Amino acid sequence: MSTTEDTQRIGIGIDFGGTFIKIATVNDAGVILDKRKLATKELGGRNAVLDALSHHAKELAAAATARQPHCVWTGVGVGVPGFVTHERGFVHDLPNVPGWSGVPLASLLEERIKMRVSVDNDVNVMALGECTFGAGRAYQHAVFVTLGTGVGGGLLINNKLYRGAHSMAGELGHMTIDMNGIKSPTGIGGLEQYVGNQRIVDRTIQALQEGRPSLLNEWCKGDFSKLDPKTIEDAAMQGDALSIEIYDFVGDCLAAAFASVTYLLQPQAFIIGGGVGKSGPVLYDPLQRHLNERLSPHFAKRIAIKKAELGNEAGVIGGAALTFLE
Numbered sequence: 001m002s003t004t005e006d007t008q009r010i011g012i013g014i015d016f017g018g019t020f021i022k023i024a025t026v027n028d029a030g031v032i033l034d035k036r037k038l039a040t041k042e043l044g045g046r047n048a049v050l051d052a053l054s055h056h057a058k059e060l061a062a063a064a065t066a067r068q069p070h071c072v073w074t075g076v077g078v079g080v081p082g083f084v085t086h087e088r089g090f091v092h093d094l095p096n097v098p099g100w101s102g103v104p105l106a107s108l109l110e111e112r113i114k115m116r117v118s119v120d121n122d123v124n125v126m127a128l129g130e131c132t133f134g135a136g137r138a139y140q141h142a143v144f145v146t147l148g149t150g151v152g153g154g155l156l157i158n159n160k161l162y163r164g165a166h167s168m169a170g171e172l173g174h175m176t177i178d179m180n181g182i183k184s185p186t187g188i189g190g191l192e193q194y195v196g197n198q199r200i201v202d203r204t205i206q207a208l209q210e211g212r213p214s215l216l217n218e219w220c221k222g223d224f225s226k227l228d229p230k231t232i233e234d235a236a237m238q239g240d241a242l243s244i245e246i247y248d249f250v251g252d253c254l255a256a257a258f259a260s261v262t263y264l265l266q267p268q269a270f271i272i273g274g275g276v277g278k279s280g281p282v283l284y285d286p287l288q289r290h291l292n293e294r295l296s297p298h299f300a301k302r303i304a305i306k307k308a309e310l311g312n313e314a315g316v317i318g319g320a321a322l323t324f325l326e
Contacts, residue, residue, distance in 0.1 A: 127154025129318025
């Protein structure tokens with residue numbers, strides 16, 4: 001950690017999303033000093049994106065140096081939504097960003113920015129942010145889970161990210177929770193096929209179409225496009241039986257995956273982020289109950305379930321954390 005304000009370490013974190021790219025300077029206390037947000041599609045092709053990233057990174061670095069001339073720069077950390085070989089900084093594929101297959105991102109940025117660049121999967125980067133400066137900072141062994149369109153995961157073991165043999169470990173969303181379940185390109189019965197945003201909505205719509213009574217019928221008036229997990233949560237908070245049942249199912253699906261991970265790794269905590277992760281007791285109460293049901297008391301009493309704390313800033317803070325710890 002820094003000793004004085006003038007000598008603090010500063011890194012640049014980049015959260016590379018399919019919709020927006022966020023860039024920030026972050027100090028070694030996890031505090032964002034300055035940040036910018038760019039619309040990904042407006043930047044153009046790959047070279048235009050690389051040029052924009054280097055331009056903004058240099059400007060942010062110059063501004064921070066002007067404020068703190070004696071700061072120590074630790075480098076640039078980038079989180080990307082796809083498969084990455086971390087050791088090489090090589091992006092194999094970004095499914096939601098065309099033109100980003102087989103890209104040596106770290107070396108291309110290093111040429112432009114003239115700083116060391118580290119690249120990792122975006123959920124790994126968020127996990128590192130949460131476990132360094134957020135809800136997981138008290139733990140040496142933790143599992144980070146993000147619940148949104150899909151389900152992502154990151155593993156902290158002995159206070160270090162565990163990436164596996166090919167930098168792709170931690171894919172909790174593809175863990176099988178039903179051996180004869182829903183088939184997808186990533187396997188059979190994977191967690192994501194039951195608790196991804198659209199899967200939650202689809203399950204609710206199916207129940208409504210079968211004639212189940214619900215506040216949601218009144219709220220939507222037949223327009224199911226108005227349904228999302230937050231609306232269903234709101235109905236559950238008002239005592240709607242169907243919505244409570246939906247979130248109980250989501251909690252049990254998560255508990256099934258978490259129980260398997262617990263017996264395999266025995267982490268100290270699960271840290272949950274993403275849109276659905278912001279839910280209240282309608283999710284966390286059944287999740288805790290079902291996890292207790294699925295675990296030996298010796299394991300259950302040693303597991304904490306925490307909400308992520310860094311929110312939308314986890315990506316840039318985690319990106320900077322990559323540079324502090326490597």
